[in-house]
Amino acid sequence: MxxxxxxxxxxxxxxxxxxxxxxxxxxxxxxxxxxxxxxxxxxxxxxxxxxxxxxxxxxxxxxxxxxxxxxxxxxxxxxxxxxxxxxxxxxxxxxxxxxxxxxxxxxxxxxxxxxxxxxxxxxxxxxxxxxxxxxxxxxVSRMNTAIKKMNEKYNPQWIKLFMAGAAIGLFAYLWSGTLISGGGNLVAGIVSFISMYLISRYGGRYPRLQEPALGIAMLIGMFAAAAFF
Amino acid sequence: MEGNYNFYDRAIRLGVFTVTAGIIANFVPAVYLAGVVGVMPQWSDLLQILAVALSAFGASWVVQPLSFFPILGVGGSYIGWLCGNVADIRVPAATMAQKVTGSEQGTPRGDVMATIGIAGSVIVSVLIITLFTFIGSAVISVLPPLVKKALGFILPAVVGAVYAELSSKQLKIGLGTIALALVITFFAPQVGLPQWLLSICIIGCGILVARIKFSASK
Structure with a gap:
């Protein structure tokens, strides 16, 4: 075998x-x-x-x-x-x-x-x-058509916010599952969230920091969790 | 877009062609075992396997491609549902490609950058997986314990960072939605809510919070 x-x-x-x-x-x-x-x-x-x-x-x-x-x-x-x-x-x-x-x-x-x-x-x-x-x-092609029609029928500004809300909701689902399990998962998620937010917010002066921003935030989060748990 | 060129039409044609090829390729090892080696499950068992798959993952087959569509776009969806790792590799790659080029999600520019980013991420992950298939055991034996432990926290760390990026322009929607999501996720086991239904509920919350913000800003 x-x-x-x-x-x-x-x-x-x-x-x-x-x-x-x-x-x-x-x-x-x-x-x-x-x-x-x-x-x-x-x-x-x-x-x-x-x-x-x-x-x-x-x-x-x-x-x-x-x-x-x-x-x-x-x-x-x-x-x-x-x-x-x-x-x-x-x-x-x-x-x-x-x-x-x-x-x-x-x-x-x-x-x-x-x-x-x-x-x-x-x-x-x-x-x-x-x-x-x-x-x-x-x-996939049907979704594309559906969104095109929604844009014609409703306020495109609302459709844009609708899509952003749906995307945020999806990741809120993924994130809340790991947050609720607590321990290292909670620390990793929160630390990387804060790191990413800070890099985006204040890292503008350092353009070199932007491309690897998510990778850096992820590393900070996972090692913070590994160090404490 | 101007002229005769339409990215969406081209992406759909390319996607249908490559995903169809993927579905065929997906069965090649199974057919090889049946045709060349001569072992295969009984037909009745195949139906049973399909039933098991359907009951375990059937809801995900439908819910995931639909719910990830707003982030992945047309091109990204065709790549993502062939290559996998959608939440932990494809979405982070797409959001970063959009972020560094100042492209907004849901616009033609954003969709094009998401497609480029996701396609690029596939090249990286195929290289790394291929390398690990051959030297993975050697790599794992030299990793310090802290690194090994940290590897176990990649998923929550990625999701947290992506969440920060997704809600960076919509911080109120982001914070409102995660608060609701935590409450619902906490009570979900007590009412026996299945995961796929839970995901739909929380996506609904995100849309609801967005609607409240939209109405308030008018």
């Missing part, structure tokens, strides 16, 4: 998704730069935005290293590599694999987790991840 999990065949089969992911981003980058040109956004602004987003992405991309190693132990390196690069958080993939293996009647990480059980896990993750992609395929 080990030999199939980490076989060259599995590597090749798993690489298809990673290739699609990379090509998609390159295509969207190209389209974004083209659109920026049409909108008269200077090229150096685009580069600045791109650089800020890439710096910001480093920290959170490092976060799953621990669970990534756990996934490799259970599902092999090729599957882990593919699933960490596509939709479905690491915890979701692990939970889905466990639930699919249970349908077969074995526990994940047990001796009974054989090749057949592995195929259950693989199908489980594939079916689950397809959910988000199918919904995106069906709804």
């Amino acid at each position: 080990e030999s199939v999990m980490n076989s060259p065949g599995m590597w090749i089969a798993s690489s298809v998704m990673v290739i699609v992911v990379v090509i998609q981003s390159i295509l969207f980058l190209r389209e974004g730069f083209r659109a920026a040109q049409e909108l008269n956004i200077p090229r150096c602004d685009c580069i600045k935005g791109l650089r800020a987003s890439m710096i910001t992405a480093i920290g959170p991309s490092l976060a799953p290293v621990v669970i990534l190693l756990a996934l490799i132990a259970v599902l092999g390196a090729p599957t882990t590599w593919m699933r960490m690069n596509d939709i479905g958080a690491a915890r979701t993939e692990l939970a889905m694999s466990a639930m699919a293996a249970k349908v077969y009647g074995v526990e994940i990480r047990s001796a009974g987790f054989d090749l057949k059980a592995f195929s259950y896990a693989i199908w489980g993750m594939a079916l689950n991840n397809a959910g988000w992609m199918v919904v995106a395929l069906l709804f």
